[in-house]
Amino acid sequence: MVSSKQRNLILLLLFAGWAIGNFDRYFINYAVLSITEDLQLNPASTGLILSSFFAGYALMQIPGGWLADKFGSRKVLIVSVFMWSVFTALTGAVWSMASMIVVRFLFGIGEGGFQPASSKMISQTFPSEKRAWAMSVMLSSGGIVSLVVPLLSAYMLTTIGWRMSFLILGGIGLSITILYWVFVKLPAHLKEEELKTEMESQKGIFKQILKTPLMLNLFIAYYSIYAINWGLATWLPTYLVNVRGLDLVSLGWAQTIPGLAMLVGIYLAGYIIDRLPLGKEKIVGAISSVAIGVMLYLMFNAPSVTVFIVYQTIVLLFVSFVILLLPAIILKRLPSTVTGTSMGIANTGGQLAGFITPLAIGFIVQAFNGSYNAAFWMLIIFAVICTISLLTLNYRKGQLLQDAA
Structure with missing residues (x-):
């Protein structure tokens, strides 16, 4: 197993990478104003721009995990x-709606491999009982970003403008690339050549993953929760300004308080999930989903x-x-040995939701003359x-995959 010092360094760098990626994704929801x-875009065109990233991101999930x-x-x-x-920086150089859509789509392709690859890195470097905690630390960067983006976006957009902002974000990302090259390294017993050999000995495992009821449920759950998450993240700034x-x-x-809540929620979730009795996590997740539905109804009637x-x-x-529970289950x-592929398949559902939901909301708002109900x-x-x-998660086939490995 990787030493504690080394895995904590890797986790810190995964945190930094996920943070800058999330910053861009949240920043454009404010920059789009x-x-x-x-x-000179209408709501439907705005929705297409917000969705174009997720089209590329979703398309790359399974290939990214397999790679x-x-x-x-x-x-x-x-x-x-x-x-x-590179494509974050190029966002600041677009000249039309078409060029924006292409650049954001390619940005999504670029980022698509990060989530399954980082999940696999965590599974390689952390023991099972600490993986939910490690995932919560990495994902908490999204909560921190959602906390600071509203205020920082307002400052950046009113001072240096959206074009220069994207150029700066791209430069920060390139700096993180260099840090990954230098410091993200696995010990000898986990060399990439050995990982390749390991996968070649498991021919047919991809089909087994696709056929598991567990993966189908996770795919649907990923789609549903991310439809809510990105539906709110992409359109709430416009809703709060226009409505x-x-x-x-x-x-x-106004958005700093929900951002802080998301940060606290992620850390708390990591602590709780690692301590839940086996099989009880899906019950707690289902109760949380019911609470989400109730609160959403109260939101738009506030x-x-x-x-x-x-x-x-x-x-x-x-x-x-x-959001933390689902990858923790995987x-x-x-x-x-199949974490990357499994995460890629499940997360494809989440990113398809990220593509479809903002676009759908744009058309819905336009069709209902500005109403978001x-x-x-x-x-x-x-x-x-x-x-x-x-509630209908089936763990039996997941155990068969464990046995096959």
């Missing part, structure tokens, strides 16, 4: 961070912005728990679907 004005299992997580991580950094009447600075301050933010904060607490229930009902339905998927 300026981009829409500069490029991590086949050639090693380190190589995929380095290539992934390099590619997304609730907030200005950009007020919006930034009489004031303050009450709206309170409900949003509670929603994000439960969303963060489910890390704990499936062998590390139907969009909120769509998210509530996804909470119900997530509940059913978790």
Whole structure:
């Protein structure tokens, strides 16, 4: 097993990489207010831009996971961070809606390999009883980013503008690429050549993964919870400005509280999941999904912005728990030799949701003349679907994969 010092360094770098990737994904939800004005876009076109990243990201999930299992997580991580950094910088150089869509799509392709490769890296370097905690640390960077992005976005957009902001973010990403190249290294017994040989000895395992009821349920659950997460993340800034009447600075301050809730929720989830009795995690996840649906209904019926933010904060607490629970199930229930592929398959559902949901909300809002009520009902339905998927999780075939490994 990897030494404690080395695995903590790897986890710190995974945290940094996930943070800068998430910053870009959250930042564009605020930058799109300026981009829409500069490029003269309607709601449907805005939704297409917000969704284009997720099209590439979803498309790369399974190939990214397979590549991590086949050639090693380190190589995929380095290539992934390099590619997304280049296309983040190029986002600041676009000149039309079409060029923006292409660049964001390629950005998604670049980032697509990071999540399955980082999950595999965690499964290789951390013992089973600490993997949910390690995953919570890495994913908590998204919570920290969601906390600082609203205020930092308002400052960046009103001072240096969205184009220069993306150029700077791309430069930071390239710096992290160099750190990965230098410091993210596995010990001799986990060399990439050995990992390749290990995978070649398990021919047919990919088909077994696809056929497991466990993976089908996780795919649906991933889709549902990320439809809620990215539906809110991509459109709430526009909703709060256009419907609730907030200005950009007020919006930034208002969103710090839900961002803090998401951060706390992720850390708390990591602590709880590692201590739940075997098989009970799906019950707790289903209860969380029910709570999400109830809070979403209360959100769009909230009489004031303050009450709206309170409900949003509670929603994000439960969303963060489910978002961590799903990869933790894979890390704990499936062998590390197929973690990358399994995570890629499941996370494809989440990123397809990230592509479809913002686009769908854009068309819904336009069709209902600016009303978001139907969009909120769509998210509530996804909470119900997530509940059913978790309650019907079948662990038996997951154990067969463990036995096959």
